[in-house]
Amino acid sequence: MDIKDYKGVMVYIEQRRGTLQNVSLELLGEGRRLADELGVELIAANIAEHADELSQTLIEYGADRVVEYSSPDYAYYMTEPYTQALFHAIDTVKPEILLLGATSIGRDLAPRVASRVGTGLTADCTSLDLKDGMLMMTRPAFGGNIMATIACKNHRPQMSTVRPGVMSKLEREKGRTGKIEKVDFTPEKNSQYVEILSFEEKKSEKKDIKEARILVSGGRGVGAAANYDKLERLAATMDAEVSASRAAVDAGWQPHSQQVGQTGSTVRPDVYFALGISGAIQHLAGMEESEYIIAVNKDKNAKIFEVADLGLVGDLHKVVPLVAEKLEEIQASKKNF
Numbered sequence: 059m060d061i062k063d064y065k066g067v068m069v070y071i072e073q074r075r076g077t078l079q080n081v082s083l084e085l086l087g088e089g090r091r092l093a094d095e096l097g098v099e100l101i102a103a104n105i106a107e108h109a110d111e112l113s114q115t116l117i118e119y120g121a122d123r124v125v126e127y128s129s130p131d132y133a134y135y136m137t138e139p140y141t142q143a144l145f146h147a148i149d150t151v152k153p154e155i156l157l158l159g160a161t162s163i164g165r166d167l168a169p170r171v172a173s174r175v176g177t178g179l180t181a182d183c184t185s186l187d188l189k190d191g192m193l194m195m196t197r198p199a200f201g202g203n204i205m206a207t208i209a210c211k212n213h214r215p216q217m218s219t220v221r222p223g224v225m226s227k228l229e230r231e232k233g234r235t236g237k238i239e240k241v242d243f244t245p246e247k248n249s250q251y252v253e254i255l256s257f258e259e260k261k262s263e264k265k266d267i268k269e270a271r272i273l274v275s276g277g278r279g280v281g282a283a284a285n286y287d288k289l290e291r292l293a294a295t296m297d298a299e300v301s302a303s304r305a306a307v308d309a310g311w312q313p314h315s316q317q318v319g320q321t322g323s324t325v326r327p328d329v330y331f332a333l334g335i336s337g338a339i340q341h342l343a344g345m346e347e348s349e350y351i352i353a354v355n356k357d358k359n360a361k362i363f364e365v366a367d368l369g370l371v372g373d374l375h376k377v378v379p380l381v382a383e384k385l386e387e388i389q390a391s392k393k394n395f
């Protein structure tokens with residue numbers, strides 16, 4: 059492979075049954091920054107049952123060019139047809155960089171595509187930079203104790219996955235123009251093709267913690283599953299969601315969907331309550347970009363206080379009910395107005 063033949067930054071656009079995923083818009087924002095610095099095009103690889111419905115939005119979020127792969131084969135995510143389409147996009151466009159979301163889909167698709175193209179992949183990056191035109195991909199290593207910066211010197215594209223919530227999307231520029239190319243490509247129904255017989259969506263009563271504006275997060279200091287009632291009560295006063303540290307999830311007090319951190323979700327709410335959470339590096343990796351962090355911990359030396367905007371040394375079992383009570387009073391007085 060002659061790496062000089064590869065130009066441009068490509069973002070794989072993730073949609074689920076036609077709904078654009080936020081992570082792709084965040085990657086378009088980051089891709090725009092990289093493309094501008096390199097002086098190249100930002101290309102969106104748009105693979106969907108009705109890809110044309112999404113293309114203009116992608117341009118308004120920063121893409122210069124959209125390559126559109128539309129087919130009923132892409133109605134649901136399946137490894138083989140998506141791999142074939144993305145491989146085709148790489149083979150024809152030859153981008154020097156390819157970014158995907160580190161979602162369940164991205165984590166399935168990226169390694170398959172990397173292996174088919176014959177290039178490397180750096181998964182779960184937390185930052186991306188350029189040095190002498192090469193992509194510097196930084197991610198936690200050795201259990202999050204060090205940050206490793208990885209380069210892909212001899213192969214293209216330089217591939218990276220990034221978790222939702224890590225990068226920022228651009229403001230939408232309504233009416234922005236760019237090139238939209240419909241690609242004539244039909245995936246081959248080979249032996250690795252699976253057939254989806256039916257699809258049942260799992261309904262969760264909990265909201266996605268990545269979308270929450272306020273998170274009330276509890277750690278091992280909460281002490282027991284039943285004690286989360288106190289956190290639920292506080293959350294209810296602010297239309298917030300309850301989340302947790304891994305210690306609380308491992309103890310079975312909260313489901314994994316609520317876990318914040320390196321092996322959970324990366325969140326960026328307006329307000330993050332860290333209650334009985336020590337502030338291990340793997341937890342901080344998932345929440346330190348929150349706008350305002352309020353920590354309650356009985357240990358005044360807890361690391362969480364190093365990232366907190368407001369810290370309270372105390373017993374959460376006393377503090378949380380008091381704050382909930384105060385907020386309930388405020389709400390009641392507003393209703394009586």
Ligand SMILES: Cc1cc2nc3c(=O)[nH]c(=O)nc-3n(C[C@H](O)[C@H](O)[C@H](O)COP(=O)(O)OP(=O)(O)OC[C@H]3O[C@@H](n4cnc5c(N)ncnc54)[C@H](O)[C@@H]3O)c2cc1C
Nearest residue numbers: 277278279303304305319320321322334335336341356374
């Ligand atoms: C590869 C790897 C990936 C990981 N991924 C994650 C991840 O995604 N998310 C994550 O969270 N962790 C992750 N961890 C685990 C992480 O290292 C910590 O073990 C974990 O975050 C600790 O959770 P915690 O803060 O709730 O518990 P602890 O570290 O035990 O802290 C409990 C805190 O509660 C305080 N406390 C106790 N009682 C009270 C009370 N009554 N009132 C107030 N404060 C009180 C204590 O002072 C203490 O600071 C990972 C680890 C590894 C090796």
